[in-house]
Amino acid sequence: MPLRELNARFHHKDQQSFASVYESGRYIGGPYVEQFERQFAVYCGVDKVVSTGNGLDALTLILLAEKELGNLTENAKILLPAHTYIATFLSIIHAGMQPVPVDVSDILLTVDDLKSQIDKVDAIITVDLYGKLVSDEVYAFAAAQQKPVYCDSAQSHGAINSDGKRSGSLARASAFSFYPTKNLGALGDGGAITTDDHVLAAMARKLANYGRDNRFQNSAKGINSRLDPLQAAFLSNRLTLLDQDNLQRSKVAQYYFDHFTNDHVVTANVNFLKHNSWHVFPVFVTDRDHFQDYMMENGIETNVHYPLPPHQQEAFKELNDLSFPQTENLHLTEVSLPCHPLLSPSEIKKVVQVVNNY
Incomplete structure (x- = not known):
C-alpha cells in the first residue's frame, strides 16, 4: 500500500495540526483527543469513544473493564474465531481469560460455528476480518443465548450493515486499531473503544489511565494506554475522507x-x-x-x-x-x-x- 502517497493528501492539514499541537503545550490528552473521540462517536453512531494507545489495548481494556465491573470473571472463557490475527487471542490472555477458538465454516464467524461451544463459554469476540462485517445473525443468536458480544473491528472502519449501522455500533463494545495501514490510519499507533454503555466506557477509560480516580488515588490496577493528541489530530483530518x-x-x-x-x-x-x-x-x-x-x-x-x-x-x-x-x-x-x-x-x-x- 502506498502509504506515503495516501498521506500526502493530508500534508497541509497535518502540518497545521502539528504546529497547533506543538504550540498548545498540551502533549497528553487535551482538546484534540476529545475532538476526535466526539467525531468518531458520531461517525460510528455510538454514545462513547475511549481512545487508547493501540488496537490490542482497546480490546484488552474492554475485557478488563468487564471483569472490573463483575460482568466477566477471571479465567472467563471467551469464544473467538480461530481465523484471526494473533492480537485477538492476546487480548483475552492479557485480560486473564481463556480463548476458546472455533473453526470457521467460511471466512468469518457464523451462527453454525457458534453452536457447538456457545453453552460452554461466557462471552464471544467477533472479528471483522478483511473489513467484512460479521453477519447480524451472529449478534441475534448470541443475544438469544444471553452471551455478551465484543467485536474486533480493527479492519472494518466505516463498514455498514443492512440496517445502516456502522462498524463499532453492533456489539456491546468494539475495538479499533488506527495502525497506519488501516482504512482509518494514524501516522503511528492508536486505537479506540466504541460503546453505548457509559459505565463500561468510564471503567475502560479509568483502567487506561492507571486505574486512577484522580491524580494520586487509584482504585483499580490499570495500565497506561492513551492516544497521542498529535495522532488524534491526524485521525480527525483523515476521518473526513x-x-x-x-x-x-x-x-x-x-x-x-x-x-x-x-x-x-x-x-x-x-x-x-x-x-x-x-x-x-x-x-x-x-x-x-x-x-x-x-x-x-x-x-x-x-x-x-x-x-x-x-x-x-x-x-x-x-x-x-x-x-x-x-x-x-x-x-x-x-x-x-x-x-x-x-x-x-x-x-x-x-x-x-x-x-x-x-
Whole structure:
C-alpha cells in the first residue's frame, strides 16, 4: 500500500495540526483527543469513544473493564474465531481469560460455528476480518443465548450493515486499531473503544489511565494506554475522507469480482461484497509462493493476511495440538491483492489481466 502517497493528501492539514499541537503545550490528552473521540462517536453512531494507545489495548481494556465491573470473571472463557490475527487471542490472555477458538465454516464467524461451544463459554469476540462485517445473525443468536458480544473491528472502519449501522455500533463494545495501514490510519499507533454503555466506557477509560480516580488515588490496577493528541489530530483530518476512500475501495473490489476469470485464483463468494470496508481484497491460491512470485515479476505487490494462524504459533504452545482445518487452509492459501483508494483504472485493469493470465 502506498502509504506515503495516501498521506500526502493530508500534508497541509497535518502540518497545521502539528504546529497547533506543538504550540498548545498540551502533549497528553487535551482538546484534540476529545475532538476526535466526539467525531468518531458520531461517525460510528455510538454514545462513547475511549481512545487508547493501540488496537490490542482497546480490546484488552474492554475485557478488563468487564471483569472490573463483575460482568466477566477471571479465567472467563471467551469464544473467538480461530481465523484471526494473533492480537485477538492476546487480548483475552492479557485480560486473564481463556480463548476458546472455533473453526470457521467460511471466512468469518457464523451462527453454525457458534453452536457447538456457545453453552460452554461466557462471552464471544467477533472479528471483522478483511473489513467484512460479521453477519447480524451472529449478534441475534448470541443475544438469544444471553452471551455478551465484543467485536474486533480493527479492519472494518466505516463498514455498514443492512440496517445502516456502522462498524463499532453492533456489539456491546468494539475495538479499533488506527495502525497506519488501516482504512482509518494514524501516522503511528492508536486505537479506540466504541460503546453505548457509559459505565463500561468510564471503567475502560479509568483502567487506561492507571486505574486512577484522580491524580494520586487509584482504585483499580490499570495500565497506561492513551492516544497521542498529535495522532488524534491526524485521525480527525483523515476521518473526513474515510467514506470516500471506502467507496473507492468497494469499486476496486467490484471490478475484480466482475472481471476475474481464472479458476486457479479463488475469490470469496459474491455476498462478501456486501457490508465490507475492503481493508484487503483476499484471494486464495494453492501455491501461494509461486503466485506471489509471479505477481511480483509482473510488477504487482501482494501481501498475506496471515501466514500462520494463532493456534499454531509458538507463543500458544498450549493450543498447538488443536486442529481447525478451514482456518488452516485459509492461512495457507490467502493472498491480498492491491485494493486502495489511489489505484488508477489502468492499474486495476493490469491486476485483472495478470491474475487472469496466471
